[in-house]
Amino acid sequence: MVRSAASVRALRTRLSATLAPPLLAALLAAGCASQAVGPGETADWKPQTPNAPAVYPSESKMNNEQGQVLLRVLTGPDGRPTRVEVQKSSGFNRLDQAAVDAVRRWQFKPLPQDGTITWREVPINFVLAPVNAEMPK
Template sequence: ADGGAGDDPNSLAHADYASNPPPIYPAVARRREQQGTVTVKVLVGADGSVERAEIADSSGFDALDDAALDTVRSRWRFVPARRAGLAVESWVLVPIRFALLEANAVR
């Protein structure tokens, strides 16, 4: 990861988050056939921990937004951004897509 630093709240860094577990699809959202993408804005600490997370762009469904936010806050870690060879705090945007498989909807 390289790019932004924590002293500029608008700076964004590229982070490696592919190995983090996906959120559990909320049962209520599944029953209601709700789908969408939540974009979470994350302040990544110099140690790769999540210092802060907030919804940058809602899916339009509270259950999906809450599941994404809870998972990022409690279970995710990142590769921190680096500046001059040192790990620094930075912001990243993380899109999380909730999609129901069409095969499950067809009888």
């Protein structure tokens, strides 16, 4: 169940008089979570905007290198990456490294402030735009 910010504030106000702050925080986090994530499961990987996209290496463009890099990203409770690994390579080291470099600087959706860290799977696509054979008239 997803709650609006106003309903969360109202609930927090009603409960704060009767519950200790740590218990209140745990209840609010549980009630507002959009989906439960168990240990070892991948959480919502979507980064918060505006995260800079991966830079397509110019040498890879010249050599027509394309592919998808699948990264495993370990994030802390604040949503900052603490470890980035290539789970599945694009087949090109330059593309893999460009993906890792970009994601290391990203900010992901924070998790509940209970010290939770989680692995996320992040696909990064490197695709060259097709060159049109015909010029517009």
